[in-house]
Amino acid sequence: NAGVTQTPKFQVLKTGQSMTLQCAQDMNHNSMYWYRQDPGMGLRLIYYSASEGTTDKGEVPNGYNVSRLNKREFSLRLESAAPSQTSVYFCASMSGVEVVNEQFFGPGTRLTVL
C-alpha cells in the first residue's frame, strides 16, 4: 500500500516551459487535491476533484490545469511556467463525500522556475 505517490520529486524549468506533475493514490479515495506550499503562506488549494470525472478551481488556479484521469490519478499541468510558480506542490486524497475524513498527502514535488 503505497498511499499517495507523486512524480517527479524535483524539477527545474525555464520560464515558458510546460510540464505535468503526476499523482496517484491506491486507497480508493474519491476526492483528490493539489496544493502549493510557500514560505509564510501555508498550503493553498490549486484545484480539487471531488470525484472521478469532476474538477473544480481552488484558491489559486491561475496558470494551472488539471485532469482526473481515473479514480486513482490526478495530474497538474503548467502550460507556461513562470518564476511565481516556484513552489513545493503536494497532492492529497481523501475518502468519502459525506463523512469528515482526514487527507493523505504525497511526498511533494519541488519545482523551480528560472
Next chain:
Amino acid sequence: AQSVAQPEDQVNVAEGNPLTVKCTYSVSGNPYLFWYVQYPNRGLQFLLKYITGDNLVKGSYGFEAEFNKSQTSFHLKKPSALVSDSALYFCAVRDSKGGYQKVTFGIGTKLQVIP
C-alpha cells in the same frame, strides 16, 4: 469564508516540558478541525481531528487538542515534548456548511524542542 490563524511562527520548548501550539478559526457553520505535522522534506501527516463530542481529542504520538467553541480555538498540546517532535505543525478547518469538503490550512507553526 472560513479561515485559520496560527499566531506563532515558531514555538521553542525544552525537552520534557509541556508544549502548546495555538490555533484559532472562523467558520459560518460548525467547525471540523484538524492538526497535521510536516517533517523536513516530507508531506503532511494527520495527527488528530475534532468533529463533534468531547472537547479534548487525543491523537497520534501522544498529542491532544482542546476544542473551545467560545474562544474559537483548537490548541495542540503534549504533556512532555520530545526532540523528535520538532517539525512544522498545521491547523486546518472545514466548515460544516462547505459543499465540497474544502479545507483551509493555517500558515504553520515551527516547533523546536531543545535538548
